[in-house]
Amino acid sequence: MREVYQEQLGKLADELASMSTMVGTAMERATQALLETDLTLAEQVIEDDMQVDEARSRAEEHAFGLLALQAPVAGDLRTVISTIHAAEDLERMGDLALHVAKTARRRHPHPVLPPDVREYFSEMGRIAVKLAGRVHEVIRTQDVEAARGLEEDDDEMDDLHRHLFTVMMSPEWSHGVAAAVDVTLLGRFYERFADHAVAVARRVVFIVTGKMPTS
Amino acid sequence: MREVYQEQLGKLADELASMSTMVGTAMERATQALLETDLTLAEQVIEDDMQVDEARSRAEEHAFGLLALQAPVAGDLRTVISTIHAAEDLERMGDLALHVAKTARRRHPHPVLPPDVREYFSEMGRIAVKLAGRVHEVIRTQDVEAARGLEEDDDEMDDLHRHLFTVMMSPEWSHGVAAAVDVTLLGRFYERFADHAVAVARRVVFIVTGKMPTS
Structure with missing residues (x-):
C-alpha cells in the first residue's frame, strides 16, 4: 500500500514538474513576443x-484517485492536497503568461512597450523564467534551501515592479496614458507570476517539513 | 457515518457562507473608503x-479533518476538495478588498479617483457586494439557477471594466498617468473579485450536479 502510494505521489510530482517547465516556456515566449513584437510567438x-x-486537470484527477484509493491521513493527506493547490498555482502562472501574450497580440503590429521600460520587462521576464526553473528544481529535489532561494528572486521582481511605477510617474514619461495602462497591467502579470512561483515552492517546503513557511 | 459526514459538511458550508459575508463587507467598506477618502474605514x-x-485556515482544517476521519470517495471526495478551493477563492476576494483599501490609504488625504471615474467604481463596488451576497445565497441554498445568475453580474462588471479603459484612453482624460495607473490596478481588483465570486458559484454547481459548468 505504502509503496503504491509513494509511486503515485512520485507521478504527481512528475506532473507538477512538467507543468513548471510548460509555464516557464510560456513566459519565456510571451516575453519574447512582447519585446520583439512577434505575433506568431x-x-x-x-x-x-x-x-x-x-x-492541471490530469494532476487533479490523479490526486483524486490517490485520495480515493489510498485514503491517506495526517501528513500524507496534506501532501496530496498541497499538490492540488500547487497545480492550481501553476495553471495560474500559465494564465498570466497567456495574458502577456494576449497583450502583445492586441497591440500588434505596434510594440506594447515604450523604449524606456523594455529593459525592465526583459529583466522581469528573465526572473520569471528563472523562477519557473527553480520551481521545477524544488519539486524534483524537494530541497528546502532551494525553495527559500525563490524568495530572493521574488524580491528582485518586486523591486523591478516598483521601479516601473517610478518610471511611469516621472515627468519624463512621454508615452501617455494608454502605454501606462498596458505597462501597469503587464507589470502586475509578472509580479503575480512570481508570487505563484513562491507559493508552489512554499507548498513543497510544507510537504517536506510539515510546516508552512511564514512570509 | 453518513450522518456525521453530512453534519460536518454542513458546518463547512456555514464557514464558507460566513466568509462570503466577510469579504462582501470588506469590499463594501473598501469601496466606501475609496469614494469618501475615509482613512479609518x-x-x-x-x-x-x-x-x-x-x-480560511479553519475551513481548510475542518476539510482536512473530514477527509481524514471519513475518507470520502467519489462525489463526496470532490465535494470536500471543492470546499477547499472555494475557501481559497474567498480568501483571495478578501485580499482584493484589502488591495482596494490599501490604495485608498496610500493616497490619503488625497482622493484616488478622478471625478470622471467615481461613478464607475461606485457601480463596480455595488456589483462586487451583490456578487458576494449571491455567493452567500448560492452556498446556503445550493441553487444551481442562482449560481448561473452570477455570470450576468460578472458580465456587467466586465463591461464597466472595459468602459473604464475607454475613459482613460480618451483625449479628454486630464488626470495624467499616475491617476491612470491607480485606476487601472483598482479596476483589475474589482474585476478579479468578480471572477473569484463566479468561481465559488461554479464550485457549488459542481458539488450539486457533479459537473463543472463551462464558461
Whole structure:
C-alpha cells in the first residue's frame, strides 16, 4: 500500500514538474513576443495554454484517485492536497503568461512597450523564467534551501515592479496614458507570476517539513 | 457515518457562507473608503483581513479533518476538495478588498479617483457586494439557477471594466498617468473579485450536479 502510494505521489510530482517547465516556456515566449513584437510567438503561447489547463486537470484527477484509493491521513493527506493547490498555482502562472501574450497580440503590429521600460520587462521576464526553473528544481529535489532561494528572486521582481511605477510617474514619461495602462497591467502579470512561483515552492517546503513557511 | 459526514459538511458550508459575508463587507467598506477618502474605514478593512485568512485556515482544517476521519470517495471526495478551493477563492476576494483599501490609504488625504471615474467604481463596488451576497445565497441554498445568475453580474462588471479603459484612453482624460495607473490596478481588483465570486458559484454547481459548468 505504502509503496503504491509513494509511486503515485512520485507521478504527481512528475506532473507538477512538467507543468513548471510548460509555464516557464510560456513566459519565456510571451516575453519574447512582447519585446520583439512577434505575433506568431504570441499566438503559439495562446494556443499552448490549453495544454497547461489539461495538465492541471490530469494532476487533479490523479490526486483524486490517490485520495480515493489510498485514503491517506495526517501528513500524507496534506501532501496530496498541497499538490492540488500547487497545480492550481501553476495553471495560474500559465494564465498570466497567456495574458502577456494576449497583450502583445492586441497591440500588434505596434510594440506594447515604450523604449524606456523594455529593459525592465526583459529583466522581469528573465526572473520569471528563472523562477519557473527553480520551481521545477524544488519539486524534483524537494530541497528546502532551494525553495527559500525563490524568495530572493521574488524580491528582485518586486523591486523591478516598483521601479516601473517610478518610471511611469516621472515627468519624463512621454508615452501617455494608454502605454501606462498596458505597462501597469503587464507589470502586475509578472509580479503575480512570481508570487505563484513562491507559493508552489512554499507548498513543497510544507510537504517536506510539515510546516508552512511564514512570509 | 453518513450522518456525521453530512453534519460536518454542513458546518463547512456555514464557514464558507460566513466568509462570503466577510469579504462582501470588506469590499463594501473598501469601496466606501475609496469614494469618501475615509482613512479609518480603509484601516478597518486592512485590520479585518486577518479574520478572513483565519476563517480560511479553519475551513481548510475542518476539510482536512473530514477527509481524514471519513475518507470520502467519489462525489463526496470532490465535494470536500471543492470546499477547499472555494475557501481559497474567498480568501483571495478578501485580499482584493484589502488591495482596494490599501490604495485608498496610500493616497490619503488625497482622493484616488478622478471625478470622471467615481461613478464607475461606485457601480463596480455595488456589483462586487451583490456578487458576494449571491455567493452567500448560492452556498446556503445550493441553487444551481442562482449560481448561473452570477455570470450576468460578472458580465456587467466586465463591461464597466472595459468602459473604464475607454475613459482613460480618451483625449479628454486630464488626470495624467499616475491617476491612470491607480485606476487601472483598482479596476483589475474589482474585476478579479468578480471572477473569484463566479468561481465559488461554479464550485457549488459542481458539488450539486457533479459537473463543472463551462464558461
